[in-house]
Amino acid sequence: MRELVNDRGVAPLALRLALISGQYRKPFNFTFSTLRDSERHVARFSEAFNIAQRARDRGNKEASTVGEALEDRYQSVLNALLDDLNTPAAIAQALDGVRTILGHKGQLDKRAYNFMRGISDLLGVVPTTKILSADPHETRTESEALDVDPLTTKIEELIQARSEARKSRDFTLADKIRDELLAMNIEIKDSPNGTSWRKKSKI
Incomplete structure (x- = not known):
C-alpha cells in the first residue's frame, strides 16, 4: 500500500x-x-x-x-x-x-x-477539505495541514508564481514553471476556480 x-x-x-x-x-x-x-x-x-x-x-x-x-x-x-x-x-x-x-x-x-x-x-471517499490548491491526491485534514512538507510548500509557491506570471501575460515564464512542475512529476489543471495540482500517477 x-x-x-x-x-x-x-x-x-x-x-x-x-x-x-x-x-x-x-x-x-x-x-x-x-x-x-x-x-x-x-x-x-x-x-x-x-x-x-x-x-x-x-x-x-x-x-x-x-x-x-x-x-x-x-x-x-x-x-x-x-x-x-x-x-x-x-x-x-x-x-x-x-x-x-x-x-x-x-x-x-x-x-x-x-x-x-x-x-x-x-x-469516506469524498475529499471534503482542500488546503490551498491541493487536489484529491493531496487532500489533508486541517490538523494535518499544520504540518505541510517542504515539497508541498515548494509546489504551491511555484503555482502561485505561475499564476502571477499569467496575470502579467508573461506566458514564457508561466510555461517554464509548468515544465518545472512536470519535471517534479506534478500535473496542474487550470479552471475558472483556480489552479489545482496532483502527483502524476504511475499506474
Missing part, C-alpha cells in the same frame, strides 16, 4: 475506494484498472463536492426537484450499506448522485452539499 501511494502516486482516497469497491465475503480482483477507475471517481467526487459547497454558500432556496432526487439517492446509498454492506451498490448510487450534481449545476440548493457530506460520512 505504501509503495502505491508514495512511489506510484496513487491517491489515498482512490486506494480506499478501490479497496471497498468489492463486496466483502466475496473474492476481490484488485487491479491497476480498478485503481485508475477509482482515481477518476474520486476526482468526480471532489468536483461535485466543490460545486455543492458553492451552491450552499450562495444560499439557493430549497425549491429544486434535484434536491429531492439527491435525498432519495442518499437513502439508496444507505439502504445498500444496510443490505449486508453492499458497497458496490452503494458506490454506484453515490456516483449517480454525483452525475446529478454535475449535470444540474444551476439547480442546486444546500441539499446537494448535504448529500456530498453524507456520502463522505458513509463511504
Whole structure:
C-alpha cells in the first residue's frame, strides 16, 4: 500500500475506494484498472463536492426537484450499506448522485452539499477539505495541514508564481514553471476556480 501511494502516486482516497469497491465475503480482483477507475471517481467526487459547497454558500432556496432526487439517492446509498454492506451498490448510487450534481449545476440548493457530506460520512471517499490548491491526491485534514512538507510548500509557491506570471501575460515564464512542475512529476489543471495540482500517477 505504501509503495502505491508514495512511489506510484496513487491517491489515498482512490486506494480506499478501490479497496471497498468489492463486496466483502466475496473474492476481490484488485487491479491497476480498478485503481485508475477509482482515481477518476474520486476526482468526480471532489468536483461535485466543490460545486455543492458553492451552491450552499450562495444560499439557493430549497425549491429544486434535484434536491429531492439527491435525498432519495442518499437513502439508496444507505439502504445498500444496510443490505449486508453492499458497497458496490452503494458506490454506484453515490456516483449517480454525483452525475446529478454535475449535470444540474444551476439547480442546486444546500441539499446537494448535504448529500456530498453524507456520502463522505458513509463511504469516506469524498475529499471534503482542500488546503490551498491541493487536489484529491493531496487532500489533508486541517490538523494535518499544520504540518505541510517542504515539497508541498515548494509546489504551491511555484503555482502561485505561475499564476502571477499569467496575470502579467508573461506566458514564457508561466510555461517554464509548468515544465518545472512536470519535471517534479506534478500535473496542474487550470479552471475558472483556480489552479489545482496532483502527483502524476504511475499506474
